[in-house]
Each structure stands twice: as C-alpha cells, then as structure tokens.
Amino acid sequence: MTSPGAAAGGGGGEAAHVAFEGVSKSYDGTNLVVKDFNLEVGKGEFVTLLGPSGSGKTTILMMLAGFQAPTSGRIRIEGESVEDLAPRSRGIGMVFQNYALFPHMTVGQNLSFPLEVRGIDGEERHERVERALKLVRLEGMENRRPGQLSGGQQQRVAIARALVFEPSLVLMDEPLGALDRSLREEMQYEIRRIHRELAVTVVYVTHDQQEAMVMSDRIAVLKDGEVEQIAPPEVLYEEPERAFVARFIGENNRLHGRVATVEGGLCEVETGRTRIRALRVVDCEPGDRVTLSIRPERVSVNPEPGVFGNQVGATVQDLAFLGDHLRVHMEACGRSDFIAKIPNIVGHGGILVGDTVRVGWTVTDCRVLDYETRTNREAEHDETT
Amino acid sequence: MSRSARARRLSRSSPSGGPGSARALADRERLRAVVLVVPLLLFIGITFLAPLGMMLLRSVHDPVVADALPETLAVLGEWDGEGLPPEAAYEALARELTRAREERTLGQVAGRVNRVESGMRSLFTRSARGLQGVTEGPWREVMVELDEAWGQPAVWNAVRATGQRFTARHYLNAVDMQRLPDGSVTRQPEERRIYLALLWRTLWVSGVITLLCLILGYPIAHLIAHSPPRRANLFLLLVLVPFWTSLLVRTTAWIVLLQTQGVLNDIMVAIGLVGDDGRLTMIYNMTGTIVAMTHVLLPFMVLPLYSVMRAIPPRYMDAAASLGATPVQAFRRVYWPQTLPGVGAGSLLVFILAIGYYITPALVGGSSGQLISNMVAYHMQTSLNWGLAGALGGIMLAGVFVLYVLYDRLVGIERLSLS
Ligand SMILES: Nc1ncnc2c1ncn2[C@@H]1O[C@H](COP(=O)(O)OP(=O)(O)O)[C@@H](O)[C@H]1O
Ligand SMILES: [Mg+2]
Numbered sequence: 074m075t076s077p078g079a080a081a082g083g084g085g086g087e088a089a090h091v092a093f094e095g096v097s098k099s100y101d102g103t104n105l106v107v108k109d110f111n112l113e114v115g116k117g118e119f120v121t122l123l124g125p126s127g128s129g130k131t132t133i134l135m136m137l138a139g140f141q142a143p144t145s146g147r148i149r150i151e152g153e154s155v156e157d158l159a160p161r162s163r164g165i166g167m168v169f170q171n172y173a174l175f176p177h178m179t180v181g182q183n184l185s186f187p188l189e190v191r192g193i194d195g196e197e198r199h200e201r202v203e204r205a206l207k208l209v210r211l212e213g214m215e216n217r218r219p220g221q222l223s224g225g226q227q228q229r230v231a232i233a234r235a236l237v238f239e240p241s242l243v244l245m246d247e248p249l250g251a252l253d254r255s256l257r258e259e260m261q262y263e264i265r266r267i268h269r270e271l272a273v274t275v276v277y278v279t280h281d282q283q284e285a286m287v288m289s290d291r292i293a294v295l296k297d298g299e300v301e302q303i304a305p306p307e308v309l310y311e312e313p314e315r316a317f318v319a320r321f322i323g324e325n326n327r328l329h330g331r332v333a334t335v336e337g338g339l340c341e342v343e344t345g346r347t348r349i350r351a352l353r354v355v356d357c358e359p360g361d362r363v364t365l366s367i368r369p370e371r372v373s374v375n376p377e378p379g380v381f382g383n384q385v386g387a388t389v390q391d392l393a394f395l396g397d398h399l400r401v402h403m404e405a406c407g408r409s410d411f412i413a414k415i416p417n418i419v420g421h422g423g424i425l426v427g428d429t430v431r432v433g434w435t436v437t438d439c440r441v442l443d444y445e446t447r448t449n450r451e452a453e454h455d456e457t458t
Numbered sequence: 459m460s461r462s463a464r465a466r467r468l469s470r471s472s473p474s475g476g477p478g479s480a481r482a483l484a485d486r487e488r489l490r491a492v493v494l495v496v497p498l499l500l501f502i503g504i505t506f507l508a509p510l511g512m513m514l515l516r517s518v519h520d521p522v523v524a525d526a527l528p529e530t531l532a533v534l535g536e537w538d539g540e541g542l543p544p545e546a547a548y549e550a551l552a553r554e555l556t557r558a559r560e561e562r563t564l565g566q567v568a569g570r571v572n573r574v575e576s577g578m579r580s581l582f583t584r585s586a587r588g589l590q591g592v593t594e595g596p597w598r599e600v601m602v603e604l605d606e607a608w609g610q611p612a613v614w615n616a617v618r619a620t621g622q623r624f625t626a627r628h629y630l631n632a633v634d635m636q637r638l639p640d641g642s643v644t645r646q647p648e649e650r651r652i653y654l655a656l657l658w659r660t661l662w663v664s665g666v667i668t669l670l671c672l673i674l675g676y677p678i679a680h681l682i683a684h685s686p687p688r689r690a691n692l693f694l695l696l697v698l699v700p701f702w703t704s705l706l707v708r709t710t711a712w713i714v715l716l717q718t719q720g721v722l723n724d725i726m727v728a729i730g731l732v733g734d735d736g737r738l739t740m741i742y743n744m745t746g747t748i749v750a751m752t753h754v755l756l757p758f759m760v761l762p763l764y765s766v767m768r769a770i771p772p773r774y775m776d777a778a779a780s781l782g783a784t785p786v787q788a789f790r791r792v793y794w795p796q797t798l799p800g801v802g803a804g805s806l807l808v809f810i811l812a813i814g815y816y817i818t819p820a821l822v823g824g825s826s827g828q829l830i831s832n833m834v835a836y837h838m839q840t841s842l843n844w845g846l847a848g849a850l851g852g853i854m855l856a857g858v859f860v861l862y863v864l865y866d867r868l869v870g871i872e873r874l875s876l877s
Contacts, residue, residue: 140776160779173777177795186791187781238782 088152089113090242090274091137096146098132098298107132107298110146114276116241119268121277121285123321124295130278131170133295134244137276139163150242166235166273168245172227174219180206180230181215187238205237208267225256232264236271246278261287282322286310294318314354316445319366326372328365328406329444332357340441345407347385351439362444371438372413374401374430381433387411389428405432514855517628517848523620526567527554531621534614539639543614548597551617552589559586573843574627575616581607615639628849633657653833653850660830661857663748664812668759670752671808672801675759679800682760683767697760700753709821712750716741716822742824750818755811759804766800802869810858830854 091114098107107129114120122130135141137148139160148155155163175183184202188194193201206212209229219227228248235243245264249257265288268275279285285292286306294301294309294317301315306322313319320327330344340353342365351365373381387405394400398414401424405411413432424430524531529550537543558564568582588604601608619627619637630636630643634651637643645651682693700708715721723737732738740746770793778788816831823832830850837847 138776138780140779160776161782161784164782165780167777167780169773169777171771171773173771173773175774175777175792175796186778186783190781190783190787190791234781 089149090116090118090151091276092149092152093133093137094147094149096133096136096143096148098129098136098141099144105144105298107136107143110298110300112293112300112303114274117272117274119265119275119277119288119290121279121289121292122295123279123282123285123292125321126280127297128295129298130280130295131246132298134246134276134278138165138167138244164240164242166238166240166243168231168235168243168248170246170248170250172219172231172248174227174230174234176219178218179215180211180217180219180222183219183230184215184234184237187234191238193238201237201239205233208236208270209233209263224252225260228252228260229263232267236267236273240273242274242276244276244278247280248277249279249281249284257281257284258287264288286322292322294321296321312354313366313440313442316364316366316442319364319440319442320445324369324412326365326367326369326408326411328367328408329446330363330365332359332361332363332441334359339436342441347406349385349406349439350382350436351441352437354440355443357441364442364445365439366442367434367439369400369412370398370414370416372411372432372434374413374415374424374432376431376433382436383439384431384433387430387432389424389426389430392424392426403430403432513844513848514852515848516844517846517852518624518626520570520620520625520627520845521623522563522566523570523617524623526558526563527551527617527621530554531618534618534621537614537618539615539618540611542598542609542611545596545598547614548601548608549595552592552597552601555582555586556589569842570620571616574619575612577607578613578616581605581613612639628845629852631846632849632853653830656828656830656833657853660813663744663751663829664809667748667751667755667812668805668809670748671756671759672805674752675756675763675804676797676801679760679763679767683764683770684772694764697757701757705754705817708754709750709818712746712753712822713741716746716749741822742827744823744827746822746824747819747827747829750822751812751815754818755808755815758807758811762803762807763797763800766797766803770796799869802865806861806865810861813854813857 091112093110093112096107096110097105099105110129110133112120122133124130132141136143139155139158142156150163150165175186178186181202184205185198188198188201202215203212206214209232211226211229211233214222214226214230219230222230228251231248232245235245248264249260252260261284264275264277268288277285277288289306291303291305292309293303294315296317302309302313302318304312309318309322313322313325316327319325328342328344328349330342330349333341333343333348335341335353335358338353339350340357341348341350342363343349344365349365355363357363376384378384385405387403389401389403390409391402392399393402396417398416401413401415403411403413411432527550530547533547533550534543537547555564558567564582564586568579571582572579585601585604585608589600592600598608607613619625619639627637631646632653634646634654635643636646678693678697682690682697685693713720717723718737718739720741722740723732726732727734727737740749774792774796775788778792779785783791813829814831815829816835819827819829819832820835823829831854834847834850837843837850
C-alpha cells in the first residue's frame with residue numbers, strides 16, 4: 074500500500090524481480106490447476122496470491138520456488154528464465170505452510186543451517202543468526218527446540234530462517250493459517266514491519282482476504298487456477314472487475330438481472346420489477362444476464378428524494394447495532410439479503426423492524442459485472458473464513 | 459448451600475467407604491481386569507519364565523555329585539588338596555560308589571566328574587565294578603590296586619570340584635576358562651578354547667547381518683514410505699513375503715540358488731564369470747548363513763524404518779533445498795537424523811534376533827557357519843551338558859540386556875519404534 078516498491082509494481086521501466094509469463098500447470102496431464110498465469114512483481118513489492126483453497130496458490134508458489142515445473146509458460150527471476158535452476162540455486166527464502174522447522178535441531182541450528190550449507194561459519198554465522206532472531210524478536214531462544222515453542226514463536230523462527238541467508242525474494246505459503254485470530258493479526262503487522270525494514274520482495278499466499286488487504290501492495294485474486302483481477306487492495310475493493318472479486322473482497326450486495334439499455338459507460342439493468350442504473354464495467358449488450366454489486370456502506374436508507382440515481386423500496390427485516398455502524402437487513406429488489414450499513418455518525422432516523430423504507434445509491438457505486446451465481450459451495454465456504 | 463459447594467462435598471464423600479462407593483466399584487473393576495489376565499500370566503509363567511529360570515538355575519546349580527557322594531565330599535572338605543586324601547575318604551567313596559551303582563546313578567555322577575577331568579567316566583564305572591564283593595580295607599590299597607589313578611591328587615581334586623552344589627564352572631567354561639585345583643582361574647588350554655571364539659564370531663556375524671539389513675533396508679523403507687499408497691502397499695507386501703513363507707521353503711530356495719550346482723553358479727559359469735571347476739561355495743558355510751539370515755531378518759529392519767520415515771513430511775526436504783542444501787546435505791543433516799530412532803530400533807531388533815538365531819545356520823551354515831545357539835542346541839540335545847547350555851544362554855541374555863540398556867541410554871527406549 075505505502076511501501077516504496079508499490080509504485081514499481083506491475084513492471085514499468087526496470088525489469089521486474091519476478092515475472093510469470095503465461096504459466097500453466099497440470100498435475101495429471103488433463104486438468105489445468107493453473108491457467109495462463111501472468112504476473113510481474115517489482116523489486117521490494119509485497120504481492121499476495123489470494124483465493125479459496127484449491128485455487129492453485131500453492132502450486133504457483135511451488136513453481137516459483139522450483140519444486141514444481143510449469144507445464145507451459147516461463148518464469149523469470151531478475152529477468153533470467155529459471156526453468157533449469159534447482160530450488161537451492163534460486164536463492165529464495167521460503168516459509169512453508171506448517172513451518173517445516175527441523176524438529177531435531179534447536180532454533181539456533183535451524184537458523185544456522187542455510188548459512189552452514191553456504192559455507193558461512195564462525196563469528197559471521199553467529200552474528201547473522203543473532204540478527205535474524207532479533208528481527209523476529211526471539212532473542213535468547215537459540216537453544217530451544219521447535220517442539221518447545223508456541224505456534225507464534227515457531228512462525229517467527231520459520232520467518233527468521235527464511236531471511237537469515239539474506240535472500241532478496243521471500244515466499245510465504247499461508248504462514249499464519251495455524252494461528253488464532255489475535256496472534257494472526259499481530260503477526261500480519263510484524264511481517265509488514267519486517268518487509269519494510271529489509272526491503273525484500275515478498276510473494277505471499279493466503280485465503281484470508283482481510284490478511285491480504287492488511288499486508289499487500291498488490292493482490293492477485295485467483296479462482297480455479299485463473300486470475301480474476303490483479304490490483305492494489307483499495308482498487309480491488311472499490312473497483313472490482315469480476316463478480317467473484319466483488320464478493321470475495323469485503324461485503325457486497327449482489328443483484329442479478331438483465332441488461333435493458335446501454336448508453337456509453339452506463340447501462341440500465343432490470344431486476345425484479347425495478348430498473349437500476351449502473352456503471353458498465355463489463356462489456357454487455359441489452360438482454361445479457363449480469364450481476365450488480367453495491368457495497369452495503371454506499372446504500373442510504375430513506376435519503377432525500379432526488380439525490381441518488383437509484384432508489385427502490387425495501388422492507389426492514391432485522392437490525393443489528395455493531396458499534397461503529399448499524400446493520401440493516403432488508404428485502405429489496407426481490408432479494409431478502411439486501412444489506413445497508415449506516416455509520417454511527419449519521420444517525421438512523423428511528424428505523425424499526427417491519428418498516429417500509431426507501432433505499433438509494435449513486436449510479437457509479439453500482440457496478441455491472443459478469444453473471445455469477447454461488448454454485449461453488451467451496452468458494453462460499455472460504456469466503457466466510 | 460450453593461450448588462458448587464454441594465458438588466464439592468459430594469465429590470469429596472464419594473471416594474471413601476461404602477459398598478456402592480466409587481472406590482469399591484473401581485476395586486471390583488480392577489479385580490475383574492486382573493482375573494482376565496491371569497490365564498495369560500500363567501501361560502507366560504509356565505511356558506516362558508519357568509523354563510528360562512530353570513535353565514539359568516541349572517547353569518550355576520548342579521547337585522548330582524553332591525547328592526551321590528555326601529560323605530566322601532565331607533571328608534574331602536577337610537583335605538588340603540595336596541598329597542593324597544586320608545583313608546576315610548577312600549572308605550567313604552568305596553561305599554558310596556557301590557551304592558550309586560546299585561541305585562543306577564553312577565553313570566550320571568561319572569559323567570559330571572568326567573567333564574572336569576577326562577577319563578573319569580571309565581575310572582568310576584571300572585572301580586565300582588571292581589569294588590563288588592570287597593568288604594574289607596585298607597581301602598586306599600584296594601582302590602589304588604583297582605586303578606592307580608586313585609593315587610593321583612588331581613583325580614580327587616576333580617571329585618571335590620564337581621561336588622559343589624553351586625558352581626561358576628559352567629560360566630567359566632562358556633568363556634574358555636577353568637578353575638585349577640588350587641582355586642586359581644586361568645584360560646583353558648589352547649586346544650580346548652571354543653566358546654569365546656564362537657561368541658565373537660556370533661557377534662561379528664550378527665553385526666555384519668545388521669549392517670547388510672540396514673544398507674539393503676534403508677532405501678527400500680524410504681521408497682515405501684514416500685510412495686503413493688497403492689504402490690507402497692505392493693512394496694510392503696513384497697518385503698513381508700519372507701515373513702509368510704515357510705522357513706523350510708525359504709531355506710530350500712536358498713539352497714537351490716546358492717549351491718555349487720545351483721542357479722547362481724550356473725549363471726556365473728554360463729556368462730563366463732567363473733570356470734566350471736571354479737564354482738563358488740556359497741552355502742553350507744558362513745556365506746550361506748549370512749545371506750539367508752539377512753534375507754530372513756530384513757523385514758525386521760524395514761518395518762521400524764518405514765514407520766519412522768512415513769512420519770517425516772517430504773516438506774522437510776523441500777525446506778532444506780529451499781535453504782540452499784544439496785541433496786546430500788539435506789539427507790545427511792535433515793533426513794538421516796530424523797530416521798535414527800528407526801535405525802536404532804531396526805538394528806537392535808535384527809542384532810538381537812541374529813545373536814539367538816538357530817534354525818537358519820543349522821540348515822545352511824555347514825560346519826563353519828554355526829553360531830553360538832547351535833552350540834547351545836548341541837549341549838541341550840547331544841552332549842546333555844545342560845549346565846553349559848544354560849550358561850551360554852545366560853551370557854546371550856545378559857548381552858541382549860546390555861544392548862537394551864545401552865540403547866535406552868543413547869536413544870531412549872520410548873523412542874524405540876516397532877511400526
Ligand atoms: N502434488 C499434487 N498432485 C496432484 N494434484 C495436486 C497436487 N498439488 C495440488 N494439486 C491439486 O491442484 C489444485 C490446486 O492446489 P493448490 O495449488 O494446493 O491450491 P491452494 O494452495 O490454492 O489451496 C487442487 O485441486 C489440488 O487438488
Ligand atoms: Mg495451499
């Protein structure tokens with residue numbers, strides 16, 4: 074988001090640190106688990122691969138690390154194609170999903186290992202191990218074994234081990250997946266801090282959209298091995314280009330309907346008995362089925378007439394006070410799961426359950442996206458975690 | 459009273475007293491559990507512990523001579539061991555020999571003494587026969603007349619030595635030592651040293667077999683542990699086949715393969731590796747023993763290794779590679795150390811089984827491929843020197859126990875992983 078590398082993201086003048094060029098992967102020769110993946114990661118950038126489980130995130134990371142070979146396409150590091158480079162020669166620090174700390178070695182020995190195999194020893198090795206431990210705030214833990222550490226501490230050791238030999242590129246595969254909520258949030262900021270301090274390039278994998286939002290300069294949203302959108306977090310949230318992205322990142326109201334008229338960058342969509350004017354994000358013709366996406370916090374309840382380009386009637390079904398906002402569940406446009414969030418500063422004007430209200434939103438807050446239903450149970454499940 | 463206070467009081471009152479109380483219930487359950495395992499305990503006691511104990515007892519306890527010649531031994535107890543024993547000893551021995559002959563225990567007694575001093579069996583039987591009908595002394599003259607051996611102190615020393623009920627003789631024997639008449643312990647004369655060399659040979663061969671099993675078994679176990687389940691099962695089956703094949707079938711197969719006119723030799727002759735008159739002897743010698751025992755014991759190495767390796771996620775090797783290790787470094791520093799409990803368990807198991815292995819060396823070992831247990835069997839079945847057999851068995855038992863303790867100290871017995 075704010076790191077200096079962010080501007081370099083997406084290529085530009087100088088060569089990208091990592092480049093995927095039309096990479097596809099199949100394990101069994103028929104099903105592609107990664108399809109035509111293209112991504113450039115700038116030096117010092119923090120890029121996250123985000124997607125539900127099974128979407129091919131680990132596979133992409135393993136291809137970059139060298140443990141899997143692409144079925145087609147090319148991967149470049151610093152501009153050089155790496156297909157003939159063994160994992161150990163790629164100089165990539167890797168944090169594995171379950172840490173993969175060597176259980177028979179102490180923390181100190183785990184950290185020394187990558188230095189030892191590089192022929193670094195004596196005082197310098199000792200110093201580097203100390204420095205890495207300090208970086209992850211685990212000073213004085215050299216002589217513990219991984220089994221004697223808490224999950225969070227093991228996580229820190231794994232990160233320290235991936236950094237101790239000073240790679241310029243670090244890969245992390247759901248490194249926080251095994252931690253509980255509060256520890257996970259703490260570690261997210263820790264990893265961000267480390268990333269800033271060392272200015273390394275990070276390719277990070279997670280299925281947790283919030284985690285991705287907190288940490289990343291850019292996020293690549295994946296679904297079934299295909300990229301849905303690659304963009305910085307705020308762009309993904311504000312300007313999703315695919316219905317899947319709109320629903321996977323943050324909360325949204327989804328309406329299905331048919332395009333009635335198209336006029337330049339806008340169009341009118343017929344849903345239920347109402348027509349809604351919306352931003353034409355995807356190419357569409359009158360008659361096409363589409364998904365409309367509206368963020369709940371952009372929906373106003375009982376607005377002044379004439380302020381918003383869209384106004385429809387709704388029935389309040391439930392109210393929940395969540396401190397910073399009031400959550401209003403409504404039936405609107407033929408859907409019973411329509412939600413509006415009213416910020417605490419606005420005041421909610423005495424809405425009660427059962428009231429009939431009007432809701433409105435601006436035309437540009439309502440995006441016309443590809444037609445997508447939630448047939449994918451797994452995706453739905455992942456969204457909730 | 460608050461609810462929690464009542465609950466506390468209830469729980470405090472329940473463990474004590476009353477036939478329906480929790481403790482009485484637990485006692486009854488425990489009793490039932492004990493009763494259920496009694497048959498097993500009896501079985502183990504009768505078929506395993508009792509014979510073991512009896513063999514060990516026999517190795518130090520031998521009352522035959524003491525029971526047959528009590529008076530003679532009493533007199534000899536006073537004797538200083540030099541010169542000839544007093545007339546009373548001759549008199550007592552003459553009487554007791556005659557009685558032993560009548561009670562038909564003479565053969566046993568003579569056999570015992572004969573183990574200490576050869577030639578005694580015939581001396582005893584001849585003398586007892588000669589003493590028939592002799593009623594008058596002086597007994598020394600009579601007996602020396604019958605056989606002049608009775609005029610030698612060594613003979614009397616042998617009688618006195620075998621007369622001890624508890625004796626270290628068998629253990630001394632088993633390590634090629636002996637106790638001289640003056641009580642000092644020395645090595646057996648050169649030509650009578652057998653067992654120590656055999657013990658060393660057994661340990662050495664068991665070590666070689668263990669090493670071979672490790673070298674052959676480690677890659678197989680690795681292959682099985684990291685194959686997809688279906689293929690792993692197939693490999694496991696192949697490894698286990700020797701387990702399920704009759705011992706005789708297996709041994710016969712080895713004979714067919716390895717004998718001088720066997721398959722292997724035929725092939726080597728056919729491809730010109732050896733001449734027809736240069737056929738190798740690979741069976742009925744130590745080679746046969748080692749080859750066949752390695753085959754038989756391989757599963758005992760593979761299974762513990764397999765179970766340990768299966769628990770090592772392949773991720774560790776990936777991690778090592780990503781940290782810059784070559785495959786050799788990754789194996790040596792990451793994989794091998796984690797398999798050590800399996801290596802230890804497998805080696806311990808194979809080594810212990812090899813030390814005590816009997817049937818395979820007996821069938822394919824010839825005369826040079828015999829191990830210590832074959833000697834135990836010989837003393838059990840042929841020479842009937844059960845005391846010595848017991849002593850050899852006791853030494854093996856102690857050796858295994860030492861190994862076990864050593865393993866516990868080095869690796870920790872709770873890490874012993876037998877699949
Ligand atoms: N080693 C493998 N062999 C065969 N199929 C695999 C292998 N690894 C992953 N897959 C399949 O590839 C797809 C993507 O998996 P993965 O890259 O692990 O997804 P993610 O990390 O996003 O959960 C899944 O359908 C998975 O079943
Ligand atoms: Mg994964």
